[in-house]
Amino acid sequence: MNSSYFRWVTILYYIDILGTMVFAISGALTAVDKKLDFFGVSAVAFITALGGGTLRDVLIGSTPVGWMNDLTYLVMIVTGIIISVVFRKIVQNLRRTFFLFDTVGIAAFTVLGLQKALTIGIDPVIAVMMGMVSAVFGGVIRDIVCNEIPLIFRKELYALICLSGGFLYVTLKFYSLHPNAIILITFSFIVVVRVLAVRFRWKLPDIK
Numbered sequence: 001m002n003s004s005y006f007r008w009v010t011i012l013y014y015i016d017i018l019g020t021m022v023f024a025i026s027g028a029l030t031a032v033d034k035k036l037d038f039f040g041v042s043a044v045a046f047i048t049a050l051g052g053g054t055l056r057d058v059l060i061g062s063t064p065v066g067w068m069n070d071l072t073y074l075v076m077i078v079t080g081i082i083i084s085v086v087f088r089k090i091v092q093n094l095r096r097t098f099f100l101f102d103t104v105g106i107a108a109f110t111v112l113g114l115q116k117a118l119t120i121g122i123d124p125v126i127a128v129m130m131g132m133v134s135a136v137f138g139g140v141i142r143d144i145v146c147n148e149i150p151l152i153f154r155k156e157l158y159a160l161i162c163l164s165g166g167f168l169y170v171t172l173k174f175y176s177l178h179p180n181a182i183i184l185i186t187f188s189f190i191v192v193v194r195v196l197a198v199r200f201r202w203k204l205p206d207i208k
Contacts (some may be wrong), residue, residue: 019105051138064169107190109135123152165190
């Protein structure tokens, strides 16, 4: 592996950290809307930010789970909670901006989750599923805790986009593309397709 590949891995790590804070803000705002107390807000923020990665690590037998080895994640969650509570009105007015950060975070979570599963020898198909779990299941758990039908089951298309991005990753890897190119193409695919899906309101048909 050359140094440029490790730079990309480092970039993804920092995007992952930023995405963790954005997910924490998303969870905290949802909890505030549900009139939960401060402990409830903090718990939902924590679940939203780390639920997907924790579930992935438990499923693939990677323990201690990732965030337990890096306190930066907890710092970013606490920061997200403080931002959500203290600057709530400002944050709510910046939802479009946070959507873009959220999309970038989802792309990073998918790639990093997929890579982690592949690294320990998980079958590529299951690894793709683990990438998707990393990206979306924090939000699923958040909605269940807040007594809502999970967003990905009724409006959002991003779970399917994460799966598609994951299969694109393993396909490019099969053809021995350079690791930097695989990361860049997969990351860009997830970001661009999700933005287009929201912009043009793409969604799966309802079952009648």
